Amino acid sequence: MGYEALTPGTMAARLGPLAAIHDHLGDPAQWQVREVGDGNLNLVFIIDGPLGSLIVKQALPYVRLVGESWPLPLKRAYFEYNALIRQDARDPGAVPRVFHFDEAQAIVVMEFLTPHVILRQSLMAGVTHGGLGRRLGEYCARTLFRGSDLSMKPLDRKADLALFAGNGEVCDITENLVFTDPYFDAEMNRFTPQLAPLVAELRADVALKVVAQQLKLAFTSRAETMLHGDLHTGSVMVSGDEAKVIDPEFATYGPIGFDVGMLLANFLMAYHAQPGHAETLGARAAYQEWILSVVSDIWTTFEAEFTQLWQTERSGILFPATLFEDQGHSSQPALRAVLAQIWHDTLGFCGVEMHRRTLGLAHIAEYDRIEDDARRADCEARGLRLGRDLMLGQGQIADIDAVLGLARHYNAKDKGL
Amino acid sequence: MGYEALTPGTMAARLGPLAAIHDHLGDPAQWQVREVGDGNLNLVFIIDGPLGSLIVKQALPYVRLVGESWPLPLKRAYFEYNALIRQDARDPGAVPRVFHFDEAQAIVVMEFLTPHVILRQSLMAGVTHGGLGRRLGEYCARTLFRGSDLSMKPLDRKADLALFAGNGEVCDITENLVFTDPYFDAEMNRFTPQLAPLVAELRADVALKVVAQQLKLAFTSRAETMLHGDLHTGSVMVSGDEAKVIDPEFATYGPIGFDVGMLLANFLMAYHAQPGHAETLGARAAYQEWILSVVSDIWTTFEAEFTQLWQTERSGILFPATLFEDQGHSSQPALRAVLAQIWHDTLGFCGVEMHRRTLGLAHIAEYDRIEDDARRADCEARGLRLGRDLMLGQGQIADIDAVLGLARHYNAKDKGL
Numbered sequence: 001m002g003y004e005a006l007t008p009g010t011m012a013a014r015l016g017p018l019a020a021i022h023d024h025l026g027d028p029a030q031w032q033v034r035e036v037g038d039g040n041l042n043l044v045f046i047i048d049g050p051l052g053s054l055i056v057k058q059a060l061p062y063v064r065l066v067g068e069s070w071p072l073p074l075k076r077a078y079f080e081y082n083a084l085i086r087q088d089a090r091d092p093g094a095v096p097r098v099f100h101f102d103e104a105q106a107i108v109v110m111e112f113l114t115p116h117v118i119l120r121q122s123l124m125a126g127v128t129h130g131g132l133g134r135r136l137g138e139y140c141a142r143t144l145f146r147g148s149d150l151s152m153k154p155l156d157r158k159a160d161l162a163l164f165a166g167n168g169e170v171c172d173i174t175e176n177l178v179f180t181d182p183y184f185d186a187e188m189n190r191f192t193p194q195l196a197p198l199v200a201e202l203r204a205d206v207a208l209k210v211v212a213q214q215l216k217l218a219f220t221s222r223a224e225t226m227l228h229g230d231l232h233t234g235s236v237m238v239s240g241d242e243a244k245v246i247d248p249e250f251a252t253y254g255p256i257g258f259d260v261g262m263l264l265a266n267f268l269m270a271y272h273a274q275p276g277h278a279e280t281l282g283a284r285a286a287y288q289e290w291i292l293s294v295v296s297d298i299w300t301t302f303e304a305e306f307t308q309l310w311q312t313e314r315s316g317i318l319f320p321a322t323l324f325e326d327q328g329h330s331s332q333p334a335l336r337a338v339l340a341q342i343w344h345d346t347l348g349f350c351g352v353e354m355h356r357r358t359l360g361l362a363h364i365a366e367y368d369r370i371e372d373d374a375r376r377a378d379c380e381a382r383g384l385r386l387g388r389d390l391m392l393g394q395g396q397i398a399d400i401d402a403v404l405g406l407a408r409h410y411n412a413k414d415k416g417l
Numbered sequence: 418m419g420y421e422a423l424t425p426g427t428m429a430a431r432l433g434p435l436a437a438i439h440d441h442l443g444d445p446a447q448w449q450v451r452e453v454g455d456g457n458l459n460l461v462f463i464i465d466g467p468l469g470s471l472i473v474k475q476a477l478p479y480v481r482l483v484g485e486s487w488p489l490p491l492k493r494a495y496f497e498y499n500a501l502i503r504q505d506a507r508d509p510g511a512v513p514r515v516f517h518f519d520e521a522q523a524i525v526v527m528e529f530l531t532p533h534v535i536l537r538q539s540l541m542a543g544v545t546h547g548g549l550g551r552r553l554g555e556y557c558a559r560t561l562f563r564g565s566d567l568s569m570k571p572l573d574r575k576a577d578l579a580l581f582a583g584n585g586e587v588c589d590i591t592e593n594l595v596f597t598d599p600y601f602d603a604e605m606n607r608f609t610p611q612l613a614p615l616v617a618e619l620r621a622d623v624a625l626k627v628v629a630q631q632l633k634l635a636f637t638s639r640a641e642t643m644l645h646g647d648l649h650t651g652s653v654m655v656s657g658d659e660a661k662v663i664d665p666e667f668a669t670y671g672p673i674g675f676d677v678g679m680l681l682a683n684f685l686m687a688y689h690a691q692p693g694h695a696e697t698l699g700a701r702a703a704y705q706e707w708i709l710s711v712v713s714d715i716w717t718t719f720e721a722e723f724t725q726l727w728q729t730e731r732s733g734i735l736f737p738a739t740l741f742e743d744q745g746h747s748s749q750p751a752l753r754a755v756l757a758q759i760w761h762d763t764l765g766f767c768g769v770e771m772h773r774r775t776l777g778l779a780h781i782a783e784y785d786r787i788e789d790d791a792r793r794a795d796c797e798a799r800g801l802r803l804g805r806d807l808m809l810g811q812g813q814i815a816d817i818d819a820v821l822g823l824a825r826h827y828n829a830k831d832k833g834l
Binding site for chain 1 (some may be wrong): 579585593620624734737754
C-alpha cells in the first residue's frame with residue numbers, strides 16, 4: 001500500500017492487526033480514536049482501547065500550518081523515530097516509549113502521556129512544576145553529551161551525522177525561518193503592528209544580522225551532536241513534577257548550544273508574556289520569578305550534569321584522558337573552554353529564537369493569546385530587546401544571573417495593564 | 418571479480434579493454450608499466466603507451482606505510498574520485514583529469530602530469546615556481562567557497578556532507594595522528610632525539626593541548642566545506658609556473674581553515690628546513706624569502722579570491738544578499754567576520770600540522786633528509802616553536818606579515834652549519 005493518511009475510521013483496520021499495538025490497547029473493535037493534532041506539521045491521534053491508550057503520529061506530505069502548497073517529505077517520521085530511540089537510550093525515560101514505526105506510512109505509535117499537558121499551557125495558566133529546570137537541564141546535558149564525539153565511537157557518530165543529514169528539508173525550515181526571515185520583510189512573516197518601529201530598528205542593525213547569520217553558519221555546519229532541533233516549551237509535556245520531551249522530527253546534527261538556547265528563549269518569552277496574562281497588575285510577579293528560576297536551573301543543571309559526564313563518560317575522541325588525566329594534567333581548563341563556547345552559542349541561539357517567534361512565521365501561544373495588540377506589543381518588545389542584547393553581548397554576558405538581570409531590567413519597564 | 422591488486426604484468430589485460438583508456442594510450446600490447454608509489458597508502462602506476470601516458474592509482478586494503486596490520490577500507494578511492502570531480506568543477510584545471518573510476522577495484526585512472534614533480538622535491542632542491550602562491554590561494558578559495566553553504570544549494574551540500582561522512586576511517590587517521598598523538602608518547606610517534614627537552618615542554622603545556630583538542634573538535638564537527646583533507650606540499654605537482662593538486666583521498670567536510678592552515682604549515686616547515694639543505698652558511702637565505710613570499714601570496718590571494726567570490730557568487734543560504742545588499746546594507750562586516758574566523762582557524766591548523774609532522778608518525782622529507790641529527794633538530798625545533806606560537810596566539814596574530822615575522826624571528830636564531 002502506498003502512503004495513505006490515517007483517519008479515525010481506518011485506524012482499527014490499519015493498526016489493529018499489529019500485536020505490539022493490540023496487546024497494549026485491547027480489542028480494536030472497541031477503540032475510540034480522536035484526532036488531536038494542533039501542531040504545525042502532522043496528524044496526531046489518541047487511541048483509547050479497553051486496556052490502555054496510545055498516540056499515533058503520522059507525517060503529512062506538506063506543512064499543515066501552511067497547506068499543500070508547502071510540501072515536506074514524509075521521511076521526517078523516520079528521523080523522529082531515530083531520534084526518539086537515541087534520546088531514550090541517552091536519557092532513559094525522557095521521551096515517550098515507541099511501540100511501532102512504519103517508515104512507508106510515516107507513522108510512529110508511542111506511549112500516551114496522561115494526564116500530561118503541553119508545558120506551554122502551564123506557562124500561560126501560571127502553573128508551576130517542581131524540578132522542571134533540573135529535569136530539562138539533565139535532558140539537555142545527557143542527550144547532547146552522549147550524541148557527540150565526547151562520548152560516541154567516531155564511526156558511529158559519523159554514521160549518525162550522515163543519517164540525519166538526510167533531514168535537510170526540515171533543516172531548511174529552521175535555516176530560513178529562524179535565522180533569515182525575521183530580519184527582512186519575508187513573505188510569511190507577521191508581527192504585531194505596534195512593533196513596526198522596533199522591527200525597523202532591528203532590521204537596520206547590520207551587526208545583529210551578521211550575528212544571526214553567524215548563528216546560521218553554526219547551525220548548518222557545526223555538527224557537534226544530535227539535536228532535538230525544536231526544543232521549545234511546546235515540545236515538553238508535564239504532569240506535576242514529571243517532564244517528557246516530544247516531537248524530535250527536526251533532529252539533526254548541530255551545535256550543543258542550539259537546543260539549550262532555544263529552550264531558554266521559550267521560557268524567557270513566557271516570562272515577558274506574563275503581564276499580558278495577569279489578572280491584576282503584578283499578579284504574575286511571583287510566577288515570573290518562578291520562570292526565571294527554571295531558566296537558572298536549566299543552565300546550572302546542564303553545566304553540572306555536563307561536567308559530571310565529562311568526568312565519568314568522556315570516552316570519545318575529543319579531549320581524551322590520554323592527553324590530560326593520564327599525564328597528571330587536569331582537564332578542567334579544557335572543560336571550561338568547551339562550556340564557554342556552549343554558553344556563547346546558547347546566548348546567541350536564545351536571542352535569535354526570541355526574535356523569530358515574534359517576527360517570523362511561527363509564533364508562540366503565550367504572546368498570541370494576549371488579546372490587546374498594544375499590550376501584546378509591549379510584552380513582545382521586551383523579548384525582542386532582550387534577544388538583541390543576548391545576540392550582541394555574547395562575549396560580555398558572564399553567566400545565567402546576568403541573563404536573568406537583563407530580563408528583569410526589561411520587565412521593570414512594564415507600565416501595568 | 419573481487420578486489421585484486423594490480424601489477425605491471427596484469428595491467429594490459431585488466432585496463433586494456435576499456436575504451437577511455439586504450440583510446441588515450443594506444444595498443445595495450447605496447448604498454449610500459451612502472452609502479453611508482455612512494456606515498457603512505459596506495460599503489461601508483463604509470464602506463465606509457467604509444468599514444469600517451471596515464472596514472473593508475475589503486476587503494477590497498479591497508480596503510481602501506483605501516484603494513485597489513487593497519488587495515489584501511491578500499492572505499493577511499495570512491496571519496497578520492499568524488500573529490501576530484503568536484504574540485505575540477507570548482508576550480509577547472511586545478512586537479513588531474515579523471516579517465517576511469519572502478520569502485521570495486523578501488524582504481525582511479527587519471528591524467529599523467531609531465532614533466533611535473535612533487536612540489537616537495539622543488540622545496541628541497543631550492544627551485545622556485547612563478548605564481549605558485551597565487552595559484553594555490555586561488556585553488557583554496559575556489560574549492561572551499563564553492564563547496565560550502567555560501568555557494569551550494571543546501572540539500573546538495575547536505576547530500577555531499579552525508580557522502581563524505583562515509584570516509585570516516587580515513588578521517589580517523591587525521592583525528593588521531595594530527596591532533597592527539599603528537600602531544601603524548603603514542604606508540605607510532607618518532608622524533609629526532611635532540612628534541613626531547615622541547616617535546617617534554619610541549620607535552621606539559623596544558624593550554625597547548627586544549628587548543629589542539631579544540632582544533633580536533635573543529636575538524637570533526639565543523640562541516641563547512643569539502644576539504645582536500647591532506648593539502649601538503651606532497652599533494653601538489655609543479656612544472657614551471659603550473660601547479661596541480663593531487664591525492665584528495667582524505668576529502669571530508671570540515672572547516673575552511675584546515676586546508677589553508679595545513680598548506681601554509683608545509684611551506685613554513687620547508688622554510689625552517691632550508692639551513693639543513695644549505696651548501697654554505699646563508700646560501701639558502703634568498704630561497705627562504707621566496708618560500709615566505711609564497712606563504713604570503715597564498716593567504717593574500719585566498720583572501721582576495723574569497724572576497725571576489727563572496728561578491729559575485731554568494732548564492733547559498735548563508736549571509737544572503739536578501740539581508741544585506743538588497744536592503745542597502747554592505748555585507749563587508751559579515752565578510753570580515755567570516756574571514757577573521759577562517760584566519761583564526763588557519764593559524765591553529767597551521768601550528769598543529771607543524772607539530773605532528775615533526776613529532777608524530779608521518780614526517781616530511783625536507784626535515785628527514787637532513788642527515789645530521791643535531792642540525793635536523795635545530796630546524797625542527799624552530800618549526801615546533803613557531804607552531805606553538807600560532808596555536809596559542811590565534812587571537813593576537815593580526816595578519817600574514819606577523820606570521821612571516823615570527824618565522825624570521827626563529828630563523829634568525831640559526832647558528833649556521
